[in-house]
Amino acid sequence: MSTTSVFAVEGMSCGHCERTVTAGLNALPDITDVIADARAGRVTIESAQPLDDEQVRAAVTRAGFALGSRI
Template sequence: MSTTAVFTVEGMSCGHCERTVTAGLTALSGVTNVTADAKAGRVTVESTEPLQDDQIRSAVTGAGFALVGRA
């Protein structure tokens, strides 16, 4: 079973930012796809496991950005 969630992320402004957030989130267990959109300030995460907001927040913060919450 696949889970998809969209999160609002502050601080992304370019393609490099998108790649940095994507790399951090892709490293999480079960994550199969990440689509980051700097212009919209959103990140879509697909996973085979339930998505834990605290894990998403930790990965986004570790990448240097701020997770606002689920969109």
């Protein structure tokens, strides 16, 4: 069973930003798919287990962006 989580992400403005956020999140355990959408300002994450929001926040911050709230 997979879990889908959607978060707002501040600061993404282009395809490079999307790829950077995606790579950072794909490094987390149990992530099965990431779709970053700069135009919508959000990221959709599929995971095998429920996500730890603080791990997600840390990965997005390391990528140079700010994680907002769940959508």
